[in-house]
Amino acid sequence: MTVTQEPALPELTAPWHTPERAKLLDTVRAFARDRVRPLADELDPQKGLIPAELLTELADLGLFGITIPTAYGGLGLGAFEYAMVAEELARAWMSVGSIIARAQGLGCGLADASRRDELLRRSAAGTWIGAIALSEPDAGSDLAGVQTRAVLDGDSYVVTGHKRWCGNAEAADFIQVLVRTRDPEDGEPRSAGLETLLLEKERGAFPDGLTGEPIDKIGYHGFLTWDLVFDGVRIPAGNVVTTGGDEGFSGVGSWLDIARVHTAARAVGLAQGAVEDCQAYLQEREQFGHPIGDFQALRFALADMASEVEQARAFYRQVAHLLDVGEDATRQAAMCKLRATEMAAVVTAEAMQLHGGNGYTTERSVERYWRDARLTTIFEGTSEIQRKIISDGLLPRPA
Ligand SMILES: Cc1cc2nc3c(=O)[nH]c(=O)nc-3n(C[C@H](O)[C@H](O)[C@H](O)COP(=O)(O)OP(=O)(O)OC[C@H]3O[C@@H](n4cnc5c(N)ncnc54)[C@H](O)[C@@H]3O)c2cc1C
Secondary structure (H helix, E strand, C coil): CCCCCCCCCCCCCCCCCCHHHHHHHHHHHHHHHHHHHHHHHHHHHHCCECCHHHHHHHHHCCCCCCCCCHHHCCCCCCHHHHHHHHHHHHHHCHHHHHHHHHCCCCCCCCCCHHHHHHHHHHHHHCCCCEEEECCECCECCCHHHCCCEEEEECCEEEEEEEEEEEECCCCCCEEEEEEECCCCCCCCCCCCCEEEEEEECCCCCCCCCEEEEECCCCCCCECCEEEEEEEEEEEECCCECCCCCCCHHHHHHHHHHHHHHHHHHHHHHHHHHHHHHHHHHHHHCEECCEEHHHCHHHHHHHHHHHHHHHHHHHHHHHHHHHHHCCCCCHHHHHHHHHHHHHHHHHHHHHHHHHCHHHHHCCCCCHHHHHHHHHHHCCCCCCHHHHHHHHHHCCCCCCC
């Protein structure tokens, strides 16, 4: 009788293991397997959206407030746990690993302390889920080129411009918008004059002056990604997001470090899914009178894939820890985003190969891992931009 080998699930080993983390991992892993994955298998091929009930369940588990202090109803944990949870959710459906990033205190950084406290509570409770509008048609990698204008008029800013790639914009409770309030003066960096504004809105609608068209993507379904036109949208003058940096732009940078580790973790989750599915398929599928897992070429391919995933996981956990202890880890965050996402693109493509024709159908999840992994080398800063950040730390920047 053939004995089927179950997938070996990644464990929390020393030095990262604590009983609390292990409990959180078990809870989220079971939730992702039992609730998220079946929905992904059903909805993603139809370009379906994450159902509202699932958002409620994520909120009940506290997953919108992993990094929010307990005083505001959050779990009071760090980048490590945030990334660990994101990996488990992305293993089931990357979009669910992404939607939790639209809370975690995002859209709460207002100067008014009582308003900030109220929003943090809502963020932790999953009733303040947002969207981020940084990119524009002519400003993607080069965010200093943002042209969307915010002009102060009485007690509000009037925002005019064109944003592209804004995920979850319509379904959001708010949109955090990167705008230009003035041009840089002579001698100032190109990023001078950029600010982040908080546009509060009704979930499921656009406010006056804002129109949007969904972009027809090849993956990353579960929520829509929007092309947005701002035509005189009013935002209260007090809704400037204070980031702790000297300008909106430098604040974006520090937030992007955590976002890059989060993206690395999502990529690891997708690649982990690919490995697990291959482990099962190589035992299930027979050719030439053997399970295809008897062929050494495929066994070694799986061994390489599993090793790459383990290495990328160890790296993102290390960098998450550095961020948690307050180290300046911008270069390491770029490195782990680069390595993990490039790894996931290769490993998920190899998983499709190992599935043969069945891999190239929507009957199997492997095509979803492959489509979603392909995106991870592009968004949150492309691989080339990660290499630019890394090399600028190693060599003098070209004039
Ligand atoms: C599905 C999806 C969801 C997204 N969600 C959001 C979102 O919610 N909010 C948001 O604000 N943005 C979002 N983005 C935008 C994303 O961050 C950008 O697509 C990304 O930063 C790249 O910008 P770009 O597409 O304009 O490419 P470009 O910047 O035009 O790059 C084109 C190519 O040139 C390369 N390149 C550019 N500059 C350099 C350089 N200096 N050196 C070497 N190579 C370079 C790039 O690596 C790339 O290969 C999303 C994008 C996608 C596809």
